[in-house]
Amino acid sequence: xxxxxxxxxxxxxxxxxxxxxxxxxxxxxxxxxxxxxxxxxxxxxxxxxxxxxxxxxxxxxxxxxxxxxxxxxxxxxxxxxxxxxxxxxxxxxxxxxxxxxxxxxxxxxxxxxxxxxxxxxxxxxxxxxxxxxxxxxxxxxxxxxxxxxxxxxxxxxxxxxxxxxxxxxxxxxxxxxxxxxxxxxxxxxxxxxxxxxxxxxxxxxxxxxxxxxxxxxxxxxxxxxxxxxxxxxxxxxxxxxxxxxxxxxxxxxxxxxxxxxxxxxxxxxxxxxxxxxxxxxxxxxxxxxxxxxxxxxxxxxxxxxxxxxxxxxxxxxxxxxxxxxxxxxxxxxxxxxxxxxxxxxxxxxxxxxxxxxxxxxxxxxxxxxxxxxxxxxxxxxxxxxxxxxxxxxxxxxx
Amino acid sequence: xxxxxxxxxxxxxxxxxxxxxxxxxxxxxxxxxxxxxxxxxxxxxxxxxxxxxxxxxxxxxxxxxxxxxxxxxxxxxxxxxxxxxxxxxxxxxxxxxxxxxxxxxxxxxxxxxxxxxxxxxxxxxxxxxxxxxxxxxxxxxxxxxxxxxxxxxxxxxxxxxxxxxxxxxxxxxxxxxxxxxxxxxxxxxxxxxxxxxxxxxxxxxxxxxxxxxxxxxxxxxxxxxxxxxxxxxxxxxxxxxxxxxxxxxxxxxxxxxxxxxxxxxxxxxxxxxxxxxxxxxxxxxxxxxxxxxxxxxxxxxxxxxxxxxxxxxxxxxxxxxxxxxxxxxxxxxxxxxxxxxxxxxxxxxxxxxxxxxxxxxxxxxxxxxxxxxxxxxxxxxxxxxxxxxxxxxxxxxx
Numbered sequence: 001x002x003x004x005x006x007x008x009x010x011x012x013x014x015x016x017x018x019x020x021x022x023x024x025x026x027x028x029x030x031x032x033x034x035x036x037x038x039x040x041x042x043x044x045x046x047x048x049x050x051x052x053x054x055x056x057x058x059x060x061x062x063x064x065x066x067x068x069x070x071x072x073x074x075x076x077x078x079x080x081x082x083x084x085x086x087x088x089x090x091x092x093x094x095x096x097x098x099x100x101x102x103x104x105x106x107x108x109x110x111x112x113x114x115x116x117x118x119x120x121x122x123x124x125x126x127x128x129x130x131x132x133x134x135x136x137x138x139x140x141x142x143x144x145x146x147x148x149x150x151x152x153x154x155x156x157x158x159x160x161x162x163x164x165x166x167x168x169x170x171x172x173x174x175x176x177x178x179x180x181x182x183x184x185x186x187x188x189x190x191x192x193x194x195x196x197x198x199x200x201x202x203x204x205x206x207x208x209x210x211x212x213x214x215x216x217x218x219x220x221x222x223x224x225x226x227x228x229x230x231x232x233x234x235x236x237x238x239x240x241x242x243x244x245x246x247x248x249x250x251x252x253x254x255x256x257x258x259x260x261x262x263x264x265x266x267x268x269x270x271x272x273x274x275x276x277x278x279x280x281x282x283x284x285x286x287x288x289x290x291x292x293x294x295x296x297x298x299x300x301x302x303x304x305x306x307x308x309x310x311x312x313x314x315x316x317x318x319x320x321x322x323x324x325x326x327x328x329x330x331x332x333x334x335x336x337x338x339x340x341x342x343x344x345x346x347x348x349x350x351x352x353x354x355x356x357x358x359x360x361x362x363x364x365x366x367x368x369x370x371x372x373x374x375x376x377x378x379x380x381x382x383x384x385x386x387x388x389x390x391x392x393x394x395x396x397x398x
Numbered sequence: 399x400x401x402x403x404x405x406x407x408x409x410x411x412x413x414x415x416x417x418x419x420x421x422x423x424x425x426x427x428x429x430x431x432x433x434x435x436x437x438x439x440x441x442x443x444x445x446x447x448x449x450x451x452x453x454x455x456x457x458x459x460x461x462x463x464x465x466x467x468x469x470x471x472x473x474x475x476x477x478x479x480x481x482x483x484x485x486x487x488x489x490x491x492x493x494x495x496x497x498x499x500x501x502x503x504x505x506x507x508x509x510x511x512x513x514x515x516x517x518x519x520x521x522x523x524x525x526x527x528x529x530x531x532x533x534x535x536x537x538x539x540x541x542x543x544x545x546x547x548x549x550x551x552x553x554x555x556x557x558x559x560x561x562x563x564x565x566x567x568x569x570x571x572x573x574x575x576x577x578x579x580x581x582x583x584x585x586x587x588x589x590x591x592x593x594x595x596x597x598x599x600x601x602x603x604x605x606x607x608x609x610x611x612x613x614x615x616x617x618x619x620x621x622x623x624x625x626x627x628x629x630x631x632x633x634x635x636x637x638x639x640x641x642x643x644x645x646x647x648x649x650x651x652x653x654x655x656x657x658x659x660x661x662x663x664x665x666x667x668x669x670x671x672x673x674x675x676x677x678x679x680x681x682x683x684x685x686x687x688x689x690x691x692x693x694x695x696x697x698x699x700x701x702x703x704x705x706x707x708x709x710x711x712x713x714x715x716x717x718x719x720x721x722x723x724x725x726x727x728x729x730x731x732x733x734x735x736x737x738x739x740x741x742x743x744x745x746x747x748x749x750x751x752x753x754x755x756x757x758x759x760x761x762x763x764x765x766x767x768x769x770x771x772x773x774x775x776x777x778x779x780x781x782x783x784x785x786x787x788x789x790x791x792x793x794x795x796x
Contacts, residue, residue, distance in 0.1 A: 057442070251399075
């Protein structure tokens with residue numbers, strides 16, 4: 001009785017893997033600034049719980065497999081803000097962006113099929129693609145180049161006859177890299193040339209800073225039939241625990257294929273869909289509001305990071321993550337040191353080691369991801385602890 | 399740009415497939431008794447919504463990937479009623495029983511691996527197993543024998559060197575067949591002999607009639623390490639839309655494998671888990687109460703069914719389904735007739751054609767599944783319409 005090869009080869013989440021050491025430290029009374037996980041401290045808009053609390057149902061019934069109609073309509077109206085036009089049949093409501101990706105890869109990948117992804121990338125893509133017996137083919141980027149990947153030569157070098165799709169996270173996680181309109185065009189042309197699906201994970205769509213315009217692959221007519229957009233309420237509305245997202249596509253084959261899987265799992269939680277509809281209906285001034293909050297946070301983190309001697313970090317333009325290259329051999333050892341040995345006034349800090357964000361073995365060992373999901377003061381304090389911890393770690397190592 | 403072979407080969411849900419014709423009929427003012435889907439009309443216990451409405455959280459955060467601890471504890475306490483002892487590490491909270499099955503097959507099946515299931519079976523097993531590139535190997539049963547499958551010869555004939563697991567739905571869906579303790583022992587011995595996983599889908603555990611004792615595979619010590627139990631709040635607590643279930647196992651390899659997938663999808667909806675904890679904590683008198691309700695419904699349906707000339711139907715001992723063999727060539731055509739042409743006082747009835755519950759092609763064409771999920775009067779009326787419709791259909795066919 002063995003497990004499947006695909007699961008044997010899978011990793012535990014590098015983001016969640018160190019949690020037990022953090023919990024242990026907390027049990028010992030240490031305060032931890034958690035910059036490791038994309039769980040914002042921003043309040044979920046009240047309309048979410050209000051919508052759910054106003055529900056009076058005698059029976060909590062299954063919803064339709066494609067989603068509650070009112071939520072589908074709210075999603076359609078949301079995209080319309082950006083002059084992107086969808087219909088209900090194009091919208092599959094999913095349990096977060098995670099389920100959208102999971103169902104999508106099961107729908108489009110045969111065993112051995114490849115998906116191009118710029119590395120470092122959101123580590124759970126690995127899990128979803130491996131679950132479908134597919135293979136991640138990384139397009140390697142570097143801290144020094146600000147994790148730039150919209151480069152035809154780089155993309156061409158990675159494509160094979162097994163390549164089925166290119167997956168773009170824009171704005172990026174973990175890098176914060178954000179594509180220009182021209183770069184999006186370049187990727188679309190590349191995908192058309194090689195007849196690839198374009199999977200656009202745009203859950204950080206509104207997190208675009210420095211006056212950047214918000215773009216979506218949905219704005220480009222010419223890729224409409226090969227485009228699948230993944231969306232979610234988790235980050236935009238700070239509602240990670242709602243587990244509501246969607247898969248959006250004009251491609252009817254994909255929509256039908258995903259529907260087969262969706263009918264298998266019956267539906268997404270009914271109450272959360274009702275709450276999510278209220279979120280998608282928030283006035284668009286909300287996006288401006290949170291953008292301002294996170295832009296300040298980014299600036300604070302970046303300012304503190306750049307005070308640390310020997311780091312490499314380019315100021316990212318979007319999402320709420322930032323990658324940093326540290327002058328250490330192995331950030332995992334450094335993180336263990338921070339959690340188990342180091343303390344500054346009985347406080348320490350936690351981040352995500354970046355090794356798990358790379359598909360290429362050995363890369364990312366000296367890089368980490370910071371999620372700037374706490375208030376400015378906590379962020380500054382967290383990075384200052386990191387700086388102090390680094391000094392102590394290096395002294396100990398010498 | 400093609401879809402994956404696994405999804406190309408998949409069927410749409412035969413339970414949900416006829417929904418569009420039903421909706422069309424309803425738009426035309428026809429009332430439909432929906433006996434096609436396992437969506438009970440029984441009120442969800444108030445504690446579910448009450449627990450959720452009393453939540454005051456500023457941020458709807460991710461839950462732990464394994465589940466909210468309080469819910470895990472409530473599940474542990476629930477199993478203890480039956481003298482089955484689990485710990486938190488054994489309980490993976492999932493988005494309904496569906497996700498439990500989905501993650502389980504991804505964890506234990508390599509492409510081509512086989513799972514034994516008595517047919518007719520819950521059609522979505524097909525989807526989950528195909529998603530993992532596995533194969534259903536059916537153990538065929540018949541209406542005439544009351545869908546009996548606990549038969550060593552039948553099981554032995556189906557096993558190959560690719561067989562990895564036997565999946566048991568007990569009490570059964572769609573058959574209502576319920577195993578005796580001796581039959582469970584027979585299946586366990588068989589699984590041990592062939593070194594198979596035992597997957598026990600026991601979501602209808604409490605729906606056992608005629609004074610039958612409630613059994614679980616969890617009560618058998620000797621299969622502990624090869625047993626995976628799937629549970630759910632959907633049916634037991636009439637909370638289908640909550641999408642909360644769990645995968646329960648003492649096998650640490652499976653628990654760890656499933657955890658890798660669970661971390662990938664992050665967590666199950668936080669609020670619904672809080673509601674589900676209240677459900678699992680209901681006094682066990684609740685189970686007696688609903689058992690009485692459904693037993694009366696079963697008796698009513700069975701009584702009405704047996705009035706129809708030429709049917710074959712054995713009174714089932716559990717769950718809330720009942721299979722009927724009708725004297726027609728193709729129940730799908732009959733269902734279309736009921737939805738599109740027939741009406742009795744502007745009312746008609748809907749059921750699930752059983753073809754989709756069989757893996758063997760051609761079987762089940764003259765069988766249907768009734769879900770007795772409505773009140774007694776509606777059920778009697780529904781079956782009477784079915785009887786009238788059948789008479790009209792046969793007259794028209796002649």
